[in-house]
Amino acid sequence: MDTTGTIFLPSGHSTIAGEVDALFNFILYASIVLFLLVIFLSAYFVIRYRRQKEAGLTYGKDHNIKLEIAWTLIPTILIIIVFVWGFRTYLKMHIVPKDAIEIKVTGQKWFWSFEYPEGVTSVNEIVVPEDKPVKLLMSSKDVIHSFFVPNFRIKMDVLPNRYSVTWFEATNAGEYNLFCTEFCGTGHSEMIGKVRVVSEREYAEWLQAGTAVGEGMTLEEFGAKLYTSKACITCHSIDGSVGTGPSFKGKYGETELMASGDRVKIDENYIRESILNPQAKVVAGYAPVMPTYQGVLKSREVDALIEFIKSLQEEADTENE
Amino acid sequence: MNKLPDKSYLNDPKGLKSWLLTRDHKRIGLMYLYAIMTAFLLGGIFAMIIRLELLSPGKDLIDADTYNQFFTLHGAIMIFLFIIPSIPAAFGNFVLPLMIGAKDVAFPRLNLASWYIYILGSLFALYSIITGAVDTGWTFYTPYSTETTTSVISMTLGVFILGFSSIFTGLNFIVTIHKLRAPGMTWFKMPLFVWALYATAIIQVLATPVLGITLILLIIERVVGIGIFDPAMGGDPVLYQHFFWFYSHPAVYIMILPGMGIISELISVFSHKKIFGYKAIAFSSLGIAFVSFLVWGHHMFVSGQSELAAMIFSFLTFFVGIPSGIKVFNWVTTMYRGSISLEAPMLYALSFLFLFTIGGLTGIFLGALSVDVHLHDTYFIVAHFHYVMMGGTVMAFLGGLHYWWPKFWGRMYSEFWARISVALIFVGFNVTFFSQFILGSQGMPRRYYNYLDQYQPLHGFSTFGSWILGLGFVVMAVYLIHAIFRGKVAGANPWGALTFEWTTPSPPPHENFDKIPTMEHGPYDYDKIVPRSTLAESD
Ligand code: HEM
Ligand SMILES: [Cu+2]
Numbered sequence: 001m002d003t004t005g006t007i008f009l010p011s012g013h014s015t016i017a018g019e020v021d022a023l024f025n026f027i028l029y030a031s032i033v034l035f036l037l038v039i040f041l042s043a044y045f046v047i048r049y050r051r052q053k054e055a056g057l058t059y060g061k062d063h064n065i066k067l068e069i070a071w072t073l074i075p076t077i078l079i080i081i082v083f084v085w086g087f088r089t090y091l092k093m094h095i096v097p098k099d100a101i102e103i104k105v106t107g108q109k110w111f112w113s114f115e116y117p118e119g120v121t122s123v124n125e126i127v128v129p130e131d132k133p134v135k136l137l138m139s140s141k142d143v144i145h146s147f148f149v150p151n152f153r154i155k156m157d158v159l160p161n162r163y164s165v166t167w168f169e170a171t172n173a174g175e176y177n178l179f180c181t182e183f184c185g186t187g188h189s190e191m192i193g194k195v196r197v198v199s200e201r202e203y204a205e206w207l208q209a210g211t212a213v214g215e216g217m218t219l220e221e222f223g224a225k226l227y228t229s230k231a232c233i234t235c236h237s238i239d240g241s242v243g244t245g246p247s248f249k250g251k252y253g254e255t256e257l258m259a260s261g262d263r264v265k266i267d268e269n270y271i272r273e274s275i276l277n278p279q280a281k282v283v284a285g286y287a288p289v290m291p292t293y294q295g296v297l298k299s300r301e302v303d304a305l306i307e308f309i310k311s312l313q314e315e316a317d318t319e320n321e
Numbered sequence: 322m323n324k325l326p327d328k329s330y331l332n333d334p335k336g337l338k339s340w341l342l343t344r345d346h347k348r349i350g351l352m353y354l355y356a357i358m359t360a361f362l363l364g365g366i367f368a369m370i371i372r373l374e375l376l377s378p379g380k381d382l383i384d385a386d387t388y389n390q391f392f393t394l395h396g397a398i399m400i401f402l403f404i405i406p407s408i409p410a411a412f413g414n415f416v417l418p419l420m421i422g423a424k425d426v427a428f429p430r431l432n433l434a435s436w437y438i439y440i441l442g443s444l445f446a447l448y449s450i451i452t453g454a455v456d457t458g459w460t461f462y463t464p465y466s467t468e469t470t471t472s473v474i475s476m477t478l479g480v481f482i483l484g485f486s487s488i489f490t491g492l493n494f495i496v497t498i499h500k501l502r503a504p505g506m507t508w509f510k511m512p513l514f515v516w517a518l519y520a521t522a523i524i525q526v527l528a529t530p531v532l533g534i535t536l537i538l539l540i541i542e543r544v545v546g547i548g549i550f551d552p553a554m555g556g557d558p559v560l561y562q563h564f565f566w567f568y569s570h571p572a573v574y575i576m577i578l579p580g581m582g583i584i585s586e587l588i589s590v591f592s593h594k595k596i597f598g599y600k601a602i603a604f605s606s607l608g609i610a611f612v613s614f615l616v617w618g619h620h621m622f623v624s625g626q627s628e629l630a631a632m633i634f635s636f637l638t639f640f641v642g643i644p645s646g647i648k649v650f651n652w653v654t655t656m657y658r659g660s661i662s663l664e665a666p667m668l669y670a671l672s673f674l675f676l677f678t679i680g681g682l683t684g685i686f687l688g689a690l691s692v693d694v695h696l697h698d699t700y701f702i703v704a705h706f707h708y709v710m711m712g713g714t715v716m717a718f719l720g721g722l723h724y725w726w727p728k729f730w731g732r733m734y735s736e737f738w739a740r741i742s743v744a745l746i747f748v749g750f751n752v753t754f755f756s757q758f759i760l761g762s763q764g765m766p767r768r769y770y771n772y773l774d775q776y777q778p779l780h781g782f783s784t785f786g787s788w789i790l791g792l793g794f795v796v797m798a799v800y801l802i803h804a805i806f807r808g809k810v811a812g813a814n815p816w817g818a819l820t821f822e823w824t825t826p827s828p829p830p831h832e833n834f835d836k837i838p839t840m841e842h843g844p845y846d847y848d849k850i851v852p853r854s855t856l857a858e859s860d
Pocket of ligand 2: 144145146180181182183184188191
């Protein structure tokens, strides 16, 4: 059920958001009442029984069974309600509807990749149809990550060497943020993706376009697109500025010093190897943190990226003239 | 008549060596106080830097790796070097024997040893800062902590060593409380701070070894390469989380129970009234101590544990909440028909009531399974644990610091400046951390160096609050240090309290009491006796 945002909660756009928000708000209101009770009583006592000059003997009663039973019992009942309510929705979050579309999610430092049953893959953007349950089968290639979409009220850790599962059914077309919420190193806060919820027709079209890799584009154009969509941009700039990894600008054809002490020429083979097996040769001065794109990129996509990096060389040359 | 005693634990015997080799619990308590205040300062500096970095998205001050190291250092220092030892080691050492009318703790040598072990552990932890720091968060989750290139080993080794210090202090207190109470002090005539220390000591002794073992396994994995937690070597990363929280959840109560003990003292003394529900408070401390061992799984509701496990942990979590709620009601009721004076320690106690109630109530959101899924690992958590640990424990710590300061030094601080500082801290704290509840429920994840623009206004507000908070602490440092040298002489019992530590001169003599005190009345019998306040005389 859709919910509108409040001061506390962002708007909700999944089938379970309504239930989560209802419980959140119930606890919020109950808490406000209890809090005000404690604060007003304290304030009242402090003012009413403020010490005048010297303290004398004070009132001696130090227990009251009825009162004590009441303030144990009432919170206990409230808490049992909250417990049962919370658990029931939690179970729903864990029981995946049978007809769900199954998408494979991979987390790695520091991006998300998605693989659809039709063979389409995407990076940092997951496109799903409206009003259809979607099952996510998730695993990590390195450390623990966590898949969090605030507007859907779902979150699940993504672990190496095992699968974790979560699901959602989006109720409203739009674009929603996807965060990594388990600390995973330097680029943790850049590990942000998008969930794009579209109509069923648009979804079918998107899948169609995805199966044809970069058709109707030159390799270079396709590479430029992949540079952003496959998240190279998180670590490599194209304007010469140093990021987590070296910039692509003007690199092609140069000879670089590696951490091993070797000098290596940046050619097609080196770039290909760096994409598929990044730890083989690491440029001196950089940490060996790049993830492998083995299995993420198709061979035409690797070709396109190489072409794109080459094109940055030519631009750099023209600038220098 | 108002002058300090000629001879006290501070100057008898004299000389640096007599301090370094002292077996006097009061000196050891004071040495702990210096050490943990240094740690607090250091942790606070890191906090101010991370808060400043978060003023706006992107880079303001430091790069991502440095940020990650700083929040880890901030958390690790605050937890392991400051808050766990703070109240038990500094105040517990200083006042526990005085409160039960003993000459010292049961094992004075072990006590001194635990101080040196604390220093050694801290040095290891600090060494890691020099050698490249750690960037794992204070929780050291695997497999990140087995892969990162930072100096995880010296930090975890430091924490491992600190654990021994904590265990020794706990052991010492348990035996002291069992064996050394003054004649006539039955269990139910002990001050509630003593009960709290007792419950804490049980957790310290039972839970800390598990943390020690976990960290050693982590070190073995990193050094020898045996796969325990790292899946790349055939280990199980979630196992680490189970081990870690099996200690660290009870440890949360190592942090808060002593604080609750102080609050029981303060509310009673400054309301000049018998504490309401003495037994309920005492037993709820023990109850909390036991149940706290059974709730660790509530840190792992989204780690992929079974629904059944999640259900059980959620249920039990709520049941540790109830005793804390009961305590709050007892404190409030204690003020009813009292004679309340609002000196600085009481202002801290009232701040505690306000902030800890918020901390506790927000815990209910996190115990509710479906809601926790949304809030886990966001700024809501950051706000929640700061309300509990800083709004709770640190406020109690500061209350205790002001309450026993005249006992430590025999001199009084400036009440005027103390009120200014408590006001700054209270306001600054709420500005800094309340905004984070909203940030978190809006979806802002924690441990983020960078963030989306939509979160900027609240982050900016929070950073602004941290300046007010920081200013409050600077003011406090100035007037407290001033008080040591120039403060008005306080006399034996400035607050008109009834517990034993106020029957001996301030600062107390080396052997604590001229003659061992006997129990003539309960620790809170303000309905039968009006104690004389030495402060009123000197005015
Ligand atoms: C001057 C007051 C303080 C400020 C401004 C402050 C601020 C912060 C900030 C900004 C974070 C980072 C949140 C994140 O990105 O995850 C943090 C984390 C933390 N703070 Fe504080 N803090 C203060 C005092 C304290 C105190 C007194 C304690 C405990 C006694 C404490 C315990 C922690 C812990 C355990 C963490 C988690 C570290 C981690 O995520 O690994 N803080 N604090
Ligand atoms: Cu991550």
